[in-house]
Amino acid sequence: MEHEFSLPIGTLLADEYRIDGILGAGGFGITYRARDVKLDIDVAIKEYFPRDFASRSNTVTVQPRGRSEVEQFKWGLSQFIDEARRLARLQHPNIVRCMRYFEGNDTGYFVMTFEEGQTLENRFPKPPQQRELDQVLEPLLNALEALHGAGIYHRDISPDNILIRDDGSPVLIDFGASRQALARRTQTVAAIVKPGYSPIEQYDRETSQQGAWSDIYSLGATIYSVISGGPPPDALSRVRKDTYVPASETARGAYRSDFLAAVDWALQTDSENRPVTIREWRRRLMGNPSGRGSVPTAATRYRPDEDTKTKVTRYFGGGGGDGSSPADTGKSKLRWPDYVLRGAALVMLAVFLI
Missing domain, CATH: 3.30.200.20 (Phosphorylase Kinase; domain 1)
Known part of the structure; x- marks a missing residue:
């Protein structure tokens, strides 16, 4: 080269x-x-x-x-x-x-x-079996969870940025945070996105809406590409007219039904309808006996569990433009879980009665 x-x-x-x-x-x-x-x-x-x-x-x-x-x-x-x-x-x-x-x-x-190996797209020229894909995805999910826990987002996940070593283990390469930061400053939108793999919020030079859910979209698109033979339609075109064929249709019968449903969940164009954390997404993507069933809807996602703090933080602003912690910005709309609002109302009533 x-x-x-x-x-x-x-x-x-x-x-x-x-x-x-x-x-x-x-x-x-x-x-x-x-x-x-x-x-x-x-x-x-x-x-x-x-x-x-x-x-x-x-x-x-x-x-x-x-x-x-x-x-x-x-x-x-x-x-x-x-x-x-x-x-x-x-x-x-x-x-x-x-x-x-x-x-x-x-x-x-x-x-x-220096990492030697094949890119994901070259490793799997044809759709892999569920077992083969699971062996690659579990370490990748762990890697992304560690990244997000450190306040870092990859911002450029795609089949050519995942290497498979000779021993079969995957490795994430070529992070896009600094490149995207400079592209936003110079108004070079083409450098911010990778058609088919970038979520719609990445088309905006403002990064307050980006976060772990953005990487989840990109990894979901990467999985979709591997099992379907090509990436989903570009996110911008999907907003105008969505021609996306769900993974649960294109690969039905070849993979676990909950796995395919989780891929479709990750590929929701509206970021608020996607998983908020890797931990939340993994439950269905990798098959969690206690979490089987339909993917949560927007109406049922807000529940008092261990992910609540992350979800609430997300609606304060979710994700600094420099890859910093999600709590660094405050430009997103505030959206509290219903149980928090009810609790606040009861506290105010008790103070008034006293």
């Missing part, structure tokens, strides 16, 4: 990492295969390179193309480094590990473990 702005093969970064090849390139960065010459191991290195307003001089140094791009280039770099810091603090066997980040050549880099 070649890229017109990539570092020359053989370039040595930080006196430790020798560039050996290019793994991928997008509008906001280039990912290299490199060799840690001190530890004698392969690594992956991601370089901050916003192609639309950056250029490379002297074959190595990265700089804004003009004075008007200096501020947004620096802002994007800060987001890039911040994402690396967050990932470096999180270690999980099914999430690509960020081992180090550094600045050089007037741009930023973070060093990740």
Whole structure:
């Protein structure tokens, strides 16, 4: 693979990492295969390179193309480094590990473990059996639960961002938080979404409506693609005219009925009708004897269980634009569970009578 702005093969970064090849390139960065010459191991290195307003001089140094791009280039770099810091603090066997980040050549880099394997779409060129899919999904759900617990959202889950190692274990790669933050600032909507896999709220540059439920939509679309031979219709077109054929129809009989119903639940266009947490979704997706039955409707979802705190927080604002904790914003409509309102009314009545 070649890229017109990539570092020359053989370039040595930080006196430790020798560039050996290019793994991928997008509008906001280039990912290299490199060799840690001190530890004698392969690594992956991601370089901050916003192609639309950056250029490379002297074959190595990265700089804004003009004075008007200096501020947004620096802002994007800060987001890039911040994402690396967050990932470096999180270690999980099914999430690509960020081992180090550094600045050089007037741009930023973070060093990740080099993961070998096939993408999910290449691993399953035809629909897998339920058992095979369950073995991949359980670790992925655990990984996402850990991410969300740390206040981080992947924002770019799709079949090509899930690698299956030789031992069969999956690993999430290529997070999209910093890329989307910069895309929103530069009003580049195409970089915020991946048609078929991104939920409708991701089309809006405002992120207050995004959260764990957004990643759930994307993973649901990924599952749908694997079992149906292609992703669901683009979310934007579904809002205009929904031509989505439910998984419970396209794959009926090939998978558990509650599993297919859970995929359809994740792919609701209205985020308020989706699962709020991975824990809530897993109960039906993976088959929970105590939770079998129809998927909860909007009228029955609000119940006093262990997920209530997350649900209430969601309606305060759910999800910062920088991948921060859901409680950081306050732009969503306030929606309290009925039992909370009744409790508040009783407290007020008791105070009045006293």
